[in-house]
Amino acid sequence: MNAVVIVLLVLPLAAGVAAIWLPSGAAGAVTAATGVASFGLVLALIPAVSHRDTGVLGFVRVDALSVVFLLATSFLYACVAVYSIGYLRTAGRHGHGDQRYARHFWAGLNVFAWSMLMAPAMSNLALLWIAIEVTTIISALLVALEGTDGAAEAAWKYVLLASAGLAIALLGTIFLYYAGSHVLGQTYNLAFGPLLGAAAKLPHTVVRLAFVLAVLGYGTKVGLFPVHTWLPDAHSEAPTPVSALLSGSLLAVSFYAILRFYQIAAAALGSGFPRDVLLVFGVASLLLAALYLLDQQDYKRLLAYSSVEHMGILAIGVSFGAPVALAGVLLHVLAHAAAKGNAFMGAGVLVRKFGTKQMLSVTGGLDLLPWSGPLFLAAILALSAMPPFGIFRSEFEIVTGGLAASHDTAAVILVVLVTVAFLGLSVAANRMLLTPRPEPDAVRGEPSVWMVVPVVAGLVALVVLGLHPPGELVGLLDRAVTALRGPA
């Protein structure tokens, strides 16, 4: 299995480097092939990690929890890579269909995906930090790619806020190193396994400080309130395939870093304190996002706030702590990747079709787009946690876990706010898709078939996750939950 991990962590980088020299068409083909291959490689990892963790060269370590996040990232990578072929082909009249743009786009997309696949595979917390910092700077360049005033502004705010947040996370990592050096000796490499093993003996105050700094720092990249402010800007101004990756994968990968700190903090302090911290951040994020969803003019910003909402749900789910809630959280990561990827890819089709991100200018989507219209509607319903999609199952599990762990108030708040968010999303979707088009002579048709196929794949994944997750996946999630809960 080591070979699989190595190929997985080398292939996207190689594709990114190759894309610098290849013509746009070939680079797209290479990217799509690499994306699909990466997804296949991660699938091949699932049986391996259900028995034992896989380590390579000391700095790579893949366990069940890592594979859940690798799965979300590689699935979205594959979908977005295929989608981007159509996205660039239809870009011509917008003025950035040129070779230079395409070269930067393909190279950046692959390297961005590579950095997000690296992060969950790192064996120690310092390398994890470095990988996440690399995701930040690569994706900041991708956000700036459009070269508009809005893109320049969004990229600057994003890179500055996210880097400042990550600096806080680095401070947290260093304090954790200091805590560990009491037990593991002066020189050790912050490897996750030994640190978790020694967690029970770590000094409490320092671990508490490290955990809060890590939640605040990595939380900046997750998009937790009050450090979410870069998120709507970056998501709305980035090229749409990049928005899909930002929302579905990047936020989740940053959340993965918080989960690692949570594991250590829970083992060192007991789970009470870390859960309280996550509950506060989660409820605040969910509240903010639900209210902002009610009043948005730009549909990409709408989807961005929906991401803040779902990240808040993840934090709340972890704070419940019951096994069924944790299983729900991990399923939510997968389902959110598929649903938000679909929603952004659908939004990209709307951008191409209508030439605007303003909701008021988009009407009659369902009539004009025979495939993408219904698919976008399905993605919005999936994001609103309607059955039979995966998010319904995951949120159901999270709420069940909350009630089982007697967090009744928080569970009720969760349900109420998710309903408010549903209201915001459905009003917007209704306006864009179902309102009849004023001028009847608009052309009916899809911009590109490449922009439909991956969305269909995402929809299939959502339905499978919602109706009947495969046995291997359930086993993987169970094992990851066991790891998250710790030895106790």
Add this chain to the structure above:
Amino acid sequence: MLPAQAPSVYTGAANVIAVLILLAEFGMFRQALLRDQVRLYAGQSVLIAVLAVLVAAVRHLPELYVLAAVTVALKAVAIPLVLRRLLRGTAPGHPLDVSHDIAGSGGLGLASTVLIGIAVAAFGFFSATVLPVSGGGAPVTALSVSLSVVLVAFVLMIHRRDVASQAIGLFSLENGISLAALVVAASLPLILEVALLFDLLLAVVVFGLLIRLHHGRAETLSTTDLTDLRG
């Protein structure tokens, strides 16, 4: 906490260097020219390297000599060079060079800002003393000062409304973290420290590119017009 005796020469020297790093951070409040701002950052980084050499000699951690050398090479030489190259001449008619005046970008008067800086520095300084960080001859005061540096760097980034100062504020924030790392995590494996530094270099290149992009579009370094995206 601290034993009731005079600090050793090592502790005293480490604390003095830490305070000098904090003063350099305050110095950035008043720098009017981009060039001087970058120079001050380079000087602050050299102080970090000096502290690394000191820790290496006293605590017998030879790896830190290498770290000091890499710190000087990257933070005091390479990063200022990269910044100057990237900031050279972008928008025609609005030449951007390293003597660019960025003094007027402050949101508050200098005196008020320094007062706020002193307040947050004091907060950082005293909040660190509640940490049970002691033993091993660690210069506890230097750790407190490093938290002050981090907080003052945040004040600098918030106060200055131009992209160059915000970027340099962030890099000096990283210097504050390096200072903390030298106090509590001096034995962190060298390979990780060096990886962190190269990561910083990569970040500096990207910051430089984005500053160029911003200057190319807005024809100014100011961020006061970055208000299109809200809500």
